[in-house]
Amino acid sequence: MIHFLDVTKHYDNQTAVRNVTFSVDKGEMAFVSGPSGSGKTTVLKLIYLAEKPDEGTITVAGWDITRLRESGIPLLRRNIGVVFQDFRLLARKNVFENIAMALRIRGIGEKETKSRVYEALKSVNLRHKSDAFPPQLSGGEQQRVVLARATVAEPPVILADEPTGNLDPDTAQGVMRIFRDVNAKGTTVLIATHNRELYRNSGRRVFRLEAGNLVGDGIH
Amino acid sequence: MSAPYALKLAAQSLFREKWINLLSVLTIGSGLLVISVAFLAAYNIKAATGRLPEKFSMVLYLDEGTTKAQIDRTMLSLKRDPAVSSVSYISKGQAMKELKATIRNADALFEGLDENPLPASLEVKLKKDSVGPGTVKELAAKAGRLKGVREVDYGEKFLSSLYSLRRGVNSLGLILIAIIATGIIFVCYSTVKILFYRRSEEIETFKLLGATSWFIRFPFLLEGSVIGFSGGLLSLIGILSFYYFGILKLSLTSPVFRAVLFPADLFLPLPLVGLLLGLTGSAIALGRLRY
Numbered sequence: 291m292i293h294f295l296d297v298t299k300h301y302d303n304q305t306a307v308r309n310v311t312f313s314v315d316k317g318e319m320a321f322v323s324g325p326s327g328s329g330k331t332t333v334l335k336l337i338y339l340a341e342k343p344d345e346g347t348i349t350v351a352g353w354d355i356t357r358l359r360e361s362g363i364p365l366l367r368r369n370i371g372v373v374f375q376d377f378r379l380l381a382r383k384n385v386f387e388n389i390a391m392a393l394r395i396r397g398i399g400e401k402e403t404k405s406r407v408y409e410a411l412k413s414v415n416l417r418h419k420s421d422a423f424p425p426q427l428s429g430g431e432q433q434r435v436v437l438a439r440a441t442v443a444e445p446p447v448i449l450a451d452e453p454t455g456n457l458d459p460d461t462a463q464g465v466m467r468i469f470r471d472v473n474a475k476g477t478t479v480l481i482a483t484h485n486r487e488l489y490r491n492s493g494r495r496v497f498r499l500e501a502g503n504l505v506g507d508g509i510h
Numbered sequence: 511m512s513a514p515y516a517l518k519l520a521a522q523s524l525f526r527e528k529w530i531n532l533l534s535v536l537t538i539g540s541g542l543l544v545i546s547v548a549f550l551a552a553y554n555i556k557a558a559t560g561r562l563p564e565k566f567s568m569v570l571y572l573d574e575g576t577t578k579a580q581i582d583r584t585m586l587s588l589k590r591d592p593a594v595s596s597v598s599y600i601s602k603g604q605a606m607k608e609l610k611a612t613i614r615n616a617d618a619l620f621e622g623l624d625e626n627p628l629p630a631s632l633e634v635k636l637k638k639d640s641v642g643p644g645t646v647k648e649l650a651a652k653a654g655r656l657k658g659v660r661e662v663d664y665g666e667k668f669l670s671s672l673y674s675l676r677r678g679v680n681s682l683g684l685i686l687i688a689i690i691a692t693g694i695i696f697v698c699y700s701t702v703k704i705l706f707y708r709r710s711e712e713i714e715t716f717k718l719l720g721a722t723s724w725f726i727r728f729p730f731l732l733e734g735s736v737i738g739f740s741g742g743l744l745s746l747i748g749i750l751s752f753y754y755f756g757i758l759k760l761s762l763t764s765p766v767f768r769a770v771l772f773p774a775d776l777f778l779p780l781p782l783v784g785l786l787l788g789l790t791g792s793a794i795a796l797g798r799l800r801y
Binding site for chain 2: 339340360363365370372374382396400439
């Protein structure tokens with residue numbers, strides 16, 4: 291589903307990722323791990339083209355996205371649900387509107403939007419918070435709203451950047467359970483995290499990055 | 511994006527940023543009102559000067575002793591000219607009669623005149639569309655070469671001044687319209703640019719979630735159009751008030767204002783003009799979205 295072939299990305303004089311090659315199969319749930327600054331976020335950004343690689347080839351669902359024209363980027367992004375590290379929730383819109391945005395962007399009608407948003411809210415146990423605004427929610431609740439927004443349109447790929455970064459262990463486990471549920475339905479999931487507890491004994495593949503180099507690719 | 515959702519976003523933003531939007535509407539309204547007043551002035555000057563060519567005539571003074579046959583030939587030759595509307599002969603006697611009618615109570619002036627010193631003449635009226643400094647000068651030169659014609663008089667300076675005034679009013683009007691229209695586009699440009707920057711985080715999120723350029727731009731274009739339309743509507747109300755509560759009231763006391771023409775139908779498209787200017791400014795402000 292996701293293939294990196296000799297991908298390199300520089301920021302000014304710094305190399306964020308260097309000659310990285312890996313693959314994530316369709317329907318797989320995998321992790322990108324490594325310490326802060328190892329290039330995990332860059333790998334995810336390269337997949338949804340928030341950054342463009344300087345060298346190498348990236349294919350997502352058969353598309354060579356390194357050759358994608360700018361007009362094709364929205365379509366690529368509509369096939370990828372992203373759980374951003376900084377959430378990217380709109381403070382002036384309530385929880386319902388924040389999630390509905392993902393469907394409205396895809397041109398889905400109001401009636402269907404309503405039922406799908408409530409369904410997504412139910413799956414993250416936030417049905418009762420639909421009218422609340424992001425600043426009124428706890429970190430864990432905000433994280434679950436972002437997760438609902440990423441999954442509501444049922445994209446074939448979900449990317450998550452440090453999805454449990456600021457959460458207590460119980461909430462983090464709850465969030466991971468949701469990822470596993472989404473993956474069980476056939477969605478490819480790639481999670482970037484520095485927290486080894488998330489994938490220890492999970493039986494999932496982990497790509498380990500250090501200073502932009504891929505130093506490990508194995509099942510944990 | 512569905513149109514109702516775009517409308518909803520635009521309405522939300524219009525309300526949320528009401529003060530900046532109101533300021534833009536007032537600026538656009540004032541600009542279009544200045545254009546409208548200038549247009550009204552130019553329209554009236556053009557209408558007033560436009561009536562003058564109907565009264566314009568050229569006088570050809572004839573040599574003493576010009577025969578009737580020669581006069582007929584000259585008249586025929588002039589009538590053949592496509593710019594000429596009519597030619598009439600004024601005899602020496604008729605000229606004196608007209609002079610006496612013009613200068614009343616001046617019998618003393620004419621006492622002692624043994625013979626009529628006034629020459630016979632031909633009065634040439636031109637077609638309204640043909641009255642212009644170039645055509646008239648050409649015709650005057652041609653008439654001056656005709657046999658029996660001594661002198662041609664047609665108020666050359668007056669005619670060229672009149673046409674200079676018309677050209678000046680037209681040019682000044684066009685320059686004023688161009689400057690203010692550019693200003694209005696700039697106001698819309700700045701407004702949308704400010705709104706765009708204020709919502710840059712939201713727009714960035716839209717882009718990351720896969721929104722197309724059209725999805726992002728549509729509410730802004732709608733907003734710019736609404737601001738432009740409202741400014742246009744305000745200027746329409748302004749110019750109607752200017753005429754009905756200003757000019758018309760003044761015309762009750764001062765006859766000068768009674769002559770003012772008000773082409774109301776020409777001002778009705780003002781809101782549409784505002785809308786187009788608003789839309790143009792917004793489109794320029796948004797430019798090309800980069801992903």
